[in-house]
Amino acid sequence: KAGVTQTPRYLIKTRGQQVTLSCSPISGHRSVSWYQQTPGQGLQFLFEYFSETQRNKGNFPGRFSGRQFSNSRSEMNVSTLELGDSALYLCASSLAGYYNEQFFGPGTRLTVL
């Protein structure tokens, strides 16, 4: 079974731009979660989607948004990029949610200049 995939793997943007990251979960998994990892804040939860609905949300500004499609693939969008948005963005999938084992993708490394 293929693992979680994320595209692109690396991205360089400038302040003020917007960016869209993509995540394809493991086949059969219906829950997709997104995390941000920075040296200062560690790994922080962004949001979780299940059956195309956002089910949970972390403490991030509204510039961070996401969606999930009917095939469970998910995208997250960051608008009006700031230098502090530079981070590794990780996506995780699970069968049905947090009580199940989470499997992570390789991540997208975003650099904002």
Added chain:
Amino acid sequence: GIQVEQSPPDLILQEGANSTLRCNFSDSVNNLQWFHQNPWGQLINLFYIPSGTKQNGRLSATTVATERYSLLYISSSQTTDSGVYFCAVVGSNYKLTFGKGTLLTVNP
């Protein structure tokens, strides 16, 4: 929200040594996982262990949910074991909350 504390923050070993990593959490949990983050950033699943004991080769883990801690044991460490080990839990807020990790360095 739930607090997760990992200790020690840093650990340096010689190849062949054994080690124990600890994860304390502040509330009851429904999910607990141990991960190893490789140099490229990917989180590799080690154990899904909300309670009890599991073993996988040189690695084993024990979670005592009633006392709110989990332990990860690494025996006969190898240089390839180097990296950051994370404990992550799900409490009543339904979010996977990570500790700050333990940076393990295994020297040849």
